[in-house]
Amino acid sequence: MNIQVQPRSARIAKSLVSRNEEMQWEIFIVSMLKKLELSPxxxxxxxxxxxxxxxxxxxxxxxxxxxxxxxxxxxxxxxxxxxxxxxxxxxxxxxxxxxxxxxxxxxxxxxxxxxxxxxxxxxxxxxxxxxxxxxxxxxxxxxxxxxxxxxxxxxxxxxxxxxxxxxxxxxxxxxxxxxEFADWFCTIADKRFIFRRSLNKAAMDSAKVDPIPDQPIGIDDVLRRMVQLMKLHRDSYYKKQSDARRVAKPISVILVTLAAKAYDEMALSGQYVGCSAIEVALELVTRMPAFIQRGREIRVENPAMIGVHGENFAEKWNTDGGVRDQEFQTWHAVLERDLEALFSEEYSKRSENRVHAVFGELGVTAWKSSHGSGILAGLRATAPGLAGTHPAAPRSTGSSNTLA
Missing domain, CATH: 3.30.460.10 (Beta Polymerase, domain 2)
Structure with a gap:
């Protein structure tokens, strides 16, 4: 008899839903990450x-x-x-x-x-x-x-x-x-999952200078928020490691590329059904390593520069005796473990150590301030409204390498 094992991301997300805590976590994460962005x-x-x-x-x-x-x-x-x-x-x-x-x-x-x-x-x-x-x-x-x-x-x-x-x-x-790389990423990031529940909502010179994007990043912008979270976790984790390990930490462009490919696969398949942004985020993290090509050499291709003269973001992984590859695997396992432990705890009982492991000092500060400041109610008013069931396909809304 075939017994289908439920993905870990779904089990954790269902536990959050059963405790009626998924919205609390989502809004807390967004509120914390917003503190890391440029002020107006x-x-x-x-x-x-x-x-x-x-x-x-x-x-x-x-x-x-x-x-x-x-x-x-x-x-x-x-x-x-x-x-x-x-x-x-x-x-x-x-x-x-x-x-x-x-x-x-x-x-x-x-x-x-x-x-x-x-x-x-x-x-x-x-x-x-x-x-x-x-x-x-x-x-x-x-x-x-x-x-x-x-x-x-x-x-x-x-x-x-x-x-x-x-x-x-x-x-x-x-x-x-x-x-081209940024356009590739943004096209994927602008795709949206409509989850099986609703979110609450309340109401110079002639030389060319392209404007700096300044649109607010919403609670349903899962890919962008997850990239921010992973960068934050990576930086917090490697601050505690040796100089030799810090030099070999995963570079941002690799995290961005793997995360976007995982998110896109989930969106394009039309088969992935999630109940919350956190479930999508956890599943995205789980799928990331699958997009590292392993053959005669390790490759993470620049998806916007395909062909004979393509760019391999993981080029240094092939010349350092496997150090960067091992660092990615180690950090990725720690990220999965920390996220699972964090979301498995009751929101009201989450420990300072758990929050610190994922989000660092800033996360702890945001966590402490959320207890009595009404931050959840205030941020809930900024959450975009979503309703209905998950469709067959998503809808689209309108280091040494600095691509990411």
Whole structure:
């Protein structure tokens, strides 16, 4: 006789539903993660700084404003930014796309990269630019953020597979497609599951500068919220580890890629039926390792750069004696264990240690403040309304690698 074993994520979620606690947990998580995002005031400051780049760089390089196009990339574009434990600066990633005759036949990346760094000198409040592998870091010493600014030029010569190339210390040039990767992620993240229950609801210059996304991330935005949660858990976990282990921790772009592929598989199958955002999140975590390709080498492909010249986000996993691979497996097992233990406890009896294991110091602070502050009622008013049963298919609403 065939006995179907219920997935662990479903068992935990059903336990939450039976205790009538799934909404409490969801709202607590959202309230806590919101504390890790840029405040409206600091978001406005970042936008003002960001808007200065294009004209300043064009002037310093002696090119037309129309030859400079500034775009956000990474977590700022995908709206998965966190600031560590809340005391660390926000890492905001920017790509400056340079076009025109001056940049069409460049062979050496070194002089191009150095000239760009010099062009960043003198930006108001930015501080002294610091060279990284592919980008220049602007520290903004008096702001709660810093910018990593990557210069890019149209693809040419022997590099194919993306529409941009950037300087790379080891390879000279490297293909890059931050906008395509972000679009791939956002298309998946904008898909929604309609769960089998309802949520309560109450009522400058001519140079191109793309706006920084600023839409609020809702309680039903499971993928984005889960990416934030995983980054937070990873950072909290590795703060307690040795320097050698911290160097090998899973990079964000791998977490983002695996999580998005798992979420997309669940959405596209039309067979996954969940009762809450927490169940979807737990199942997503369980499925992530299945999207690591294991053959002659380990690969986590850039899904927006497929082909002969594709990009392997896990390239370093193949040259370090298995250290990064083992770190991913170890951290992933800890994440599963911590989430299961956290959600298996009654919400009213959850321990400070459990909350700290998943969310760090900021989570503990948010947990303590939620006891008597009415935070649940206030945040419940921001939750989007969902009703009805789970449909056959979802509906769509309108490190060294900085893609994520």
């Amino acid at each position: 005031e600091n978001h406005a400051k970042a936008c003002r700084r960001y808007a200065q780049f294009a004209h300043h760089i064009a002037q310093k390089l002696g090119v037309d404003d129309d030859d400079v196009h500034v775009v956000v990339q990474g977590s700022m574009r995908t709206q998965t930014t966190i600031a560590g434990d809340g005391r660390e600066k926000f890492d905001l990633d920017v790509v400056v796309k340079l076009s025109g005759p001056r940049f069409e036949r460049l062979r050496d990346s070194g002089p191009f990269f150095e000239a760009f760094g010099e062009a960043l000198e003198g930006l108001e409040g930015a501080g002294k630019p610091e060279a990284k592998n592919r980008c220049w870091r602007l520290p903004y010493p008096n702001e709660p953020f810093y910018f990593d600014v990557t210069p890019a030029i149209p693809l040419s010569q022997h590099i194919t597979g993306a529409n941009l190339r950037v300087r790379d210390e080891e390879q000279g040039w490297s293909p890059s497609n931050p906008e």
